Amino acid sequence: MLHPDDKQRTQELVRRHLKENEPYDIDFRLRRKSGNFGWFQSRGQAIRNELGQPTRMTGSIRDITNRKQAEEALRKSEERFRSVFKQAGVAVGVVESQTGRFVQINSKYEELIGYSNEEMTGKTWMEISHPDDIEEDLEKSRDLNEGEINRFSMEKRLIHKDGSLIWINLTVSPIGNSQEIPEQHIVIVEDITERKRLEEEAHEHRERLAHVTRLSTLGEMATGLAHEINQPLAGIGTYASACLLLLRATDPFPEREKLIDILGKIEVQSRRAGEIIHGLRKLVAKRESVHTSFSINQSVDNALALTESEARTQDIHVRRELASDLPRIHGDEIQIEQVILNLVCNAIEALRESESNRREILVRTSQDEQLIVVDICDTGPGINADDVERVLDAFVSTKDEGMGLGLSISRSIIEAHGGRLWVEPNPDCGVTFYVNLPTSQDADS
Amino acid sequence: MTSEPTIFVVDDDPAMRESLKCLFDASGDRCQMYASAEEFLKVYDPNWPGCLILDLRMPGMNGLELQEHLSELNVALPVIMFSAHGDIPAAVSALQQGAMDFVQKPFDPNSLVGTCSCRDCARCRTTHEIV
Numbered sequence: 001m002l003h004p005d006d007k008q009r010t011q012e013l014v015r016r017h018l019k020e021n022e023p024y025d026i027d028f029r030l031r032r033k034s035g036n037f038g039w040f041q042s043r044g045q046a047i048r049n050e051l052g053q054p055t056r057m058t059g060s061i062r063d064i065t066n067r068k069q070a071e072e073a074l075r076k077s078e079e080r081f082r083s084v085f086k087q088a089g090v091a092v093g094v095v096e097s098q099t100g101r102f103v104q105i106n107s108k109y110e111e112l113i114g115y116s117n118e119e120m121t122g123k124t125w126m127e128i129s130h131p132d133d134i135e136e137d138l139e140k141s142r143d144l145n146e147g148e149i150n151r152f153s154m155e156k157r158l159i160h161k162d163g164s165l166i167w168i169n170l171t172v173s174p175i176g177n178s179q180e181i182p183e184q185h186i187v188i189v190e191d192i193t194e195r196k197r198l199e200e201e202a203h204e205h206r207e208r209l210a211h212v213t214r215l216s217t218l219g220e221m222a223t224g225l226a227h228e229i230n231q232p233l234a235g236i237g238t239y240a241s242a243c244l245l246l247l248r249a250t251d252p253f254p255e256r257e258k259l260i261d262i263l264g265k266i267e268v269q270s271r272r273a274g275e276i277i278h279g280l281r282k283l284v285a286k287r288e289s290v291h292t293s294f295s296i297n298q299s300v301d302n303a304l305a306l307t308e309s310e311a312r313t314q315d316i317h318v319r320r321e322l323a324s325d326l327p328r329i330h331g332d333e334i335q336i337e338q339v340i341l342n343l344v345c346n347a348i349e350a351l352r353e354s355e356s357n358r359r360e361i362l363v364r365t366s367q368d369e370q371l372i373v374v375d376i377c378d379t380g381p382g383i384n385a386d387d388v389e390r391v392l393d394a395f396v397s398t399k400d401e402g403m404g405l406g407l408s409i410s411r412s413i414i415e416a417h418g419g420r421l422w423v424e425p426n427p428d429c430g431v432t433f434y435v436n437l438p439t440s441q442d443a444d445s
Numbered sequence: 446m447t448s449e450p451t452i453f454v455v456d457d458d459p460a461m462r463e464s465l466k467c468l469f470d471a472s473g474d475r476c477q478m479y480a481s482a483e484e485f486l487k488v489y490d491p492n493w494p495g496c497l498i499l500d501l502r503m504p505g506m507n508g509l510e511l512q513e514h515l516s517e518l519n520v521a522l523p524v525i526m527f528s529a530h531g532d533i534p535a536a537v538s539a540l541q542q543g544a545m546d547f548v549q550k551p552f553d554p555n556s557l558v559g560t561c562s563c564r565d566c567a568r569c570r571t572t573h574e575i576v
Contacts, residue, residue, distance in 0.1 A: 230549075230550040230551050231458050231460065231461060231550065232460060233550070233551035234461060234464075234527075234550040234551040234552060235458075235460040235461055235463075235464040236464075236551075237551050237552065237553070237554050238461075238464035238465055238467070238468045238554045238557075239464045239467055239468075240554070241468055241471075241554030241555055241558070242464070242467035242468040242470070242471040242472075242554075243471075245468070245471035245472050245558075246471045249471070249473075262467050265460070265463065265464065265467075268460075269460055269464075272460075309502075312457065312502075312503075312504050313502040313503075313504070313507075315504040315505060
């Protein structure tokens with residue numbers, strides 16, 4: 001009845017019990033009637049006579065097959081975990097949930113961080129994290145401990161033993177039963193330094209290109225802009241001379257009201273010139289991308305202010321239909337303004353070649369669910385069907401002096417903001433450029 | 446409407462018109478403002494004496510075209526052409542067509558008053574005396 005593997009151990013324990021008179025507690029396998037072995041726990045004690053000799057046994061025997069199976073499953077699962085942990089192709093570590101101290105890291109983690117498992121044991125994850133990333137990680141770990149989330153991922157920087165920074169994608173989940181506060185967290189770390197570097201390069205490249213195109217757009221606009229600035233300056237000078245004439249003529253009492261009126265006009269004109277210069281400097285400055293929340297209608301107004309005199313001299317009528325109460329956009333205001341400026345300049349350029357009597361540009365803003373739509377519609381000669389797809393590519397231009405960078409950089413700016421830029425021919429004449437941008441609420445979520 | 450010498454100003458920029466009006470009012474010269482060449486042509490009588498200040502770049506008929514049109518009509522109104530920086534070829538054609546002066550914006554208002562002021566202008570005085 002007793003399993004052959006358990007026979008010797010069981011008999012030995014009983015023998016020892018009889019000799020030393022301690023209660024016994026033995027687990028062993030017995031063959032059931034069905035022929036299968038089941039696990040049983042036997043506890044008991046020998047009853048002795050007055051001479052101290054054992055006469056009979058008293059105690060209990062219990063079927064513990066289920067418990068034994070569960071224990072076995074657990075042991076196997078732990079073994080599996082250990083082998084996965086050791087051999088995993090990604091860096092894995094175990095940390096104490098309360099202190100953040102490392103309990104263990106695998107060899108991939110050792111490779112990544114430069115410290116050995118022994119060196120890491122006892123160190124906390126805070127010691128190897130970039131200071132700016134600790135707070136977010138702490139907050140999420142707290143949520144994990146409080147059971148509000150059951151795992152989290154974040155991108156952060158670790159500090160290698162040699163002091164260099166490693167960009168990682170971190171995933172943390174608790175070890176053990178989800179009902180109680182986990183004692184340990186398992187952390188899985190993926191090295192994304194290379195991806196981050198490429199992203200950063202692409203970003204810098206786009207910034208540089210955006211700057212160069214801004215400069216070249218302004219270069220093309222230089223004559224119109226000089227005119228635009230000279231207008232108010234000429235006004236200022238003329239008003240000022242009028243004041244002097246009045247002051248000299250009407251001795252001893254100048255015409256006070258008239259002077260106040262004219263000086264007020266000088267103020268307005270100098271502000272007008274200043275605003276144009278300010279707008280230009282913002283566009284020309286080499287700058288880091290700054291993300292703020294702003295109004296698209298303001299961007300349209302700014303861009304149209306810069307192109308106003310050019311449009312006027314080309315005898316082009318610029319209309320705007322701007323929707324009120326549009327949600328704000330989150331992004332780089334200057335870059336979006338640059339895109340609108342590019343598209344308006346493009347439309348002016350198209351109309352310059354046009355012989356048509358209708359010389360119109362219509363700039364509209366509207367909302368389409370979670371998207372802000374800006375469309376810029378011209379009555380120019382339009383684009384060939386073949387060119388509609390290609391016109392947004394870099395170095396493709398239908399104009400003789402164009403480099404074709406303006407539209408392609410515009411598209412990459414819009415796409416970097418999570419939006420879309422495309423062009424469609426109008427049913428009658430000219431084309432319409434469409435810009436889609438997600439609203440601020442959308443970008444935050 | 447007017448037989449007194451007048452400075453006629455044609456400029457599409459409202460601030461430019463207003464400031465010139467202030468200037469000529471202060472200098473004591475008669476002046477009339479027009480926002481476009483078309484507006485000027487609608488009311489102008491070739492017998493009116495004076496001079497014409499024209500902006501080169503304007504929507505519709507530009508300064509050069511108006512100057513050309515007037516010389517086709519045999520109007521001998523002296524023309525002072527205004528322009529932004531960089532319109533040298535246009536300046537040359539304006540002067541070739543007989544413009545009295547070519548002024549780049551921003552300009553010196555005092556010398557403009559000197560050029561235009563009808564009291565000092567031999568042509569206007571002559572015209573005026575004849576009339």
